[in-house]
Amino acid sequence: MGSQSAAVIGVDFGQTAIKGALVKQNGAITAERHTASNLHAEPGRLVETLSDFIRRLIEEASRNHLSLQGIGISSTMDVDSAAGCFRVINREYLANFEGFPIAQTLKEIFGLPVLIQNDGIAAAWGEYRFGAAQPYQNVISITLGTGIGGGVILDGSLLPETLGSASYFGHMSIDRQGDWCACGNRGCWELYVSGTALENRLKKALDETRHPTCLKPDSSAKEIALKAQNQDALALQILQEAGELLGLGLVNLANIFNPEVIVVGGGVAAAGDLILNPARSVFSKQRMPIRKQIPIRLSGLGQYSGVVGAGALCFEQMGDSPNRRN
Ligand SMILES: [Zn+2]
Structure with a gap:
């Protein structure tokens, strides 16, 4: 064969x-x-x-x-x-x-x-072997979906697993006074940056004030990303805020793991630079300069x-x- x-x-x-x-x-x-x-x-x-x-x-x-x-x-x-x-x-x-x-x-x-x-x-692992993490050996990968999924590859190997699981990046707190999360912590990163978070942020924004927007309260994260690409002001604002908080979490991860590259995928990543650019801006300003350059790339394998x-x-x-x- x-x-x-x-x-x-x-x-x-x-x-x-x-x-x-x-x-x-x-x-x-x-x-x-x-x-x-x-x-x-x-x-x-x-x-x-x-x-x-x-x-x-x-x-x-x-x-x-x-x-x-x-x-x-x-x-x-x-x-x-x-x-x-x-x-x-x-x-x-x-x-x-x-x-x-x-x-x-x-x-x-x-x-x-x-x-x-x-x-x-x-x-x-997919991004490391065949996607946007190439040719690097030290990789952080983030998937922005219902929550935030994560994976770390150091020196070409997955982190050893303890009790079968690790890399719960989504439950890294970025606000100790933030909302309570089902995991038991509060202010978890995924409460601000996941697809679910974007959808909740939209509902809240529409409740608070009248915005000139084509978005409906039940719009999905993907629809928010699409409307932002069409210059919808509220969608752009939601992605800007989420992008900055994405960058803040990535600062924490980069300071801990010192990766050569960060790959961002999942449904929310469909917004591309509209979410990645605010993240890059916070990231370059606030991280420790252990390495000169750490590119933040969009997933190469998509869904x-x-x-x-x-x-x-x-x-x-x-x-x-x-x-x-x-
Ligand atoms: Zn949590």
Whole structure:
């Protein structure tokens, strides 16, 4: 079997959507698919949804004459990657998932090796191997979605996992008098900078005063980003504020990890420079100048960073390719 025909299935399941594709060893993807995720309290239902989704990708692989090597899953839920199990932290409605052996369950259904990883970490690995973090070896990756996902790569390796999880950047507090967060802390970064935060900020702004804006109170973060690109004043103001607070959190992370590059992805990143430029401005002014330049880049893989990253990690777990980018 030539390596050109080898592929893995990459699946990224989030709180609202499941995305997937066939991922080749060079990071190229094909047969991209999407569906609603309907994260349900019962693991059995998730297994059914994922199995159906994976089955369709297996059919695509066979149509494309690709030899499937495994399944890599990027998970919005906490995971113990080494054990292949879900973990439940601060989400009591998902209590039935605690310790659920998702990797083994899917392995028994499909007869393929299965890797599962936290979505922030999978996205970081995707960007490191094939995306905007190239050619650097010291990388911080941030995903601005429902919350904030994160991943750190130091000297070409993921941070060692402790208890299966780490990189909860979204719960780094930037305001000790800020709103309380479900995690138990207050003023958490993701309360100000995630997609959910932008949507809440919009509602609040529309409640407070009348703004000349085309935005409706229930507009999504993506719509806010699009309207900002069309020069909507309120949308621009929301992104400016969020961008400055994005920059403030990145100052903290850069001072701790001293990365060579920072990659920002997720739905909110669709606003591009409208959110990244205010972040860059705060970042360059307020960080310790340990390094001269630390570029803040937009994700290179877009919505597929988790899919590609989980796929790459799956290949690497099987020892089919180096676990460091050369
Ligand atoms: Zn929190």
